[in-house]
Amino acid sequence: MSAVLNQEKKRTGRTPRPPERRQVLSPAQSRTLIGVAFRVPGVLLAIITTVVLVTLVSVNSELTGTFGAIAGLWFAVHLVPLSIAGTSLGVFPLLPTLVVAAVVVRRIARTMTETTTRRDCAWIVGAAVLGPLVVTALALAVAADASAAIGLSSPHALVAFAWVAGVHAVSAGIGVCVGTWNSDAVAERVPTWIGEIVTPTIRAASVLVAGGGAIVLVAMIASWSTMEMLLESGNGFVGFLGLTVLSVLYLPNVVLGSLAVAVGSSSHIGDVTVSLFQSVGGPVPPLPILSVLPEGAAQTAWMLMLIVPICAGILLGRECARRSVDVHYALSSVWLGAAVIGLCALVLGFAAGGNLGTFGTVQVTVWSFGLLVFAWLAVVGSIAAAVTVWRGGSKELPVPDVAPAGAVAVAAIGPPVVHEERAVDAEVVEEPDMVEAAPAVVDQPADDPAEDIVDAEVVEVPDDEQTSDEVDTETAATPDGDDKP
Known part of the structure; x- marks a missing residue:
């Protein structure tokens, strides 16, 4: 008995096993996150290294400051302010x-x-931001070490981390939205009318960008002689190629400045100011793409640039109205799309500005740029949406078709089936020994289609009792739906 009690004590005193810990990430997920974190920065570093080496070799320069130049280009791609x-x-x-x-x-x-x-999604966005931050930390150390060789001062660490994290966080957030937009979870949470304004917003933004590009193209054609003179100042093929590449790289900045002027804001390059109402001259960098700047005072013909925001607003309003069921949804869609485009204009205008050494500050008037883009699109788009809805161009709600009682009965019965001894909708045929009688259809209320089912009997009539004017057919339907012969 004591042995049994001792055994029970051993069982009850046994230490329970700790629960198994769940893995935070599986091996496949870890590999995916590592790829998200370091694939894009790795490819970017490879491209930057190639560009630096080709540039240094083409100008017969020493390779002592290679690592410092690579770090500097990493910061430049992420818009981190530098001091050289x-x-x-x-x-x-x-x-x-x-x-x-x-x-x-x-x-x-x-x-x-x-x-x-x-x-x-949180893991993926975190990995997409953490990988570039690791590379930024290494670039800061390299820049501090190479400051004596190439005169590159290491930027402020917090500023560098903020710019790099901002660029990759915004990009990763947009990527998550694009990748999960068609999923069922997003479709359940996002209203339908919000999902339908994505296409009109993108098209309106495309019209703005295309309009700014058209303005730059016209200005380039008008000042082609000045551009050729600036390209020839490169002193050889290498200088010509370098100025051309720089002009192409700065093309989005110039398009953004022309768009700011088109909506009524202003662009500044040091002492130079350009707007629809005035043009102030001054010294500018010898970059060929800057030949688009006007050489004289503001002209009345510049008001034609207002066509760009007006066309974008009309397109936004018409597209939103065609995808909405009434004017209230159309106006809400227009204002939301205009707010998104205005916010994007404000962010890009801020990112495109900064100091340019002795020339001063290069920028657009950020607050007025974003506000005017929003105002043009919202006002013009609202008018265009209201007109489109008034003319009947909005999407109509589906109206269920109401079928008549007879059609409902036929749909319930199905197509007529012809048998050897019974036929629906049969004609009366005179035969010597047999007459097939057509069934009599009794109208029933539309709410009970089953009562329209009719049974027809074929009655054999002797030759001497058959008449040519009438046929005996007995068909009756009781109110409760039972048929009696």
Whole structure:
């Protein structure tokens, strides 16, 4: 008995096993996050290294400052302000930044699947930001070490981390939205009318960008002689190629400045100011793309640039009205789309500005740029949407078709089936020994189609009792739906 009691004590005193800990990430998820974190920065560093080496070799320069130049280009791509030989440089071309952002968006969107949860999205966005921050920390150390060789001062760490994190966080967020937009979870939470304004908003923004590009193209054609003179100042093929590449890289900045002028705001390059109402001259950098700046005072013909925001507003209003059921939804869609485009204009206008050494500050008037873009699109788009709805161009709600009682009965019965001994809708045929009688259809209320079912009997009539004017057919339907012969 004591042995049994001791055994029970041993069982009750046994230490329970701790529960198995759940893995935070599976091996497949870890590999995916590592790819998201370091693939785009790795490819970007490879491209930057190639450009630096080709540039240094083409100008017969020493390779002592290679690592410092690579770090400097990493900061320039992410719009981090730099100081080179005591000269501040805060205006960088937007084209490389936009390309990097587009690549990140595509990469993140392809990572999303139908089974991706919020937790997975958070991990992916965190990895997309953490990888570039690690590279930025290394670039800061390299820039501090190479400051004596090439005169590059290491930028402020917090500013560098903020710009890099901002570029990749915004790009990763857009990628998550693009990748999960068609999922069932998003479709359940987002109203239908909000999802339908994405296409009109993108088209209106495309009209604005195309209009700004058209303005720059016309200005380039008008000042082609000045552009050729600036290109020839490169002193050889290498200088010509370098100025051309720089002009292409700064093209989005110039298009953004022309768009700011088109909506009524102003652009500044040091002492130079350009707007629809005035033009103030001054010294500018010898960059060929800057030949689009006007050489004289403001002219009345510049008011034609207002066509760009007006066309974008009309397109936004018409597209929103055609996708909405009434004017209230159309106006809400127009104002929301205009707010999104205005916010994007404000952010891009802020990113495109900065200091340019002795020339001063290069910028657009950011607050008026974003506000005027929103105002033009909202006002013109609202008018266009109201007119479109008034003319009957809005989407109509589906109206269910109300079928008549007879059609409901036929639909319930189905198509007539012909048998050898019974036929529906048969004609009376005179035969020597048999007459087939046509069934009599009794009208019933529309709310009970089953009562319209009619049974017809074929009655054999002797030859001597058959008449040519009438046929005996007995068909009756009781109120409760039972048929009696």
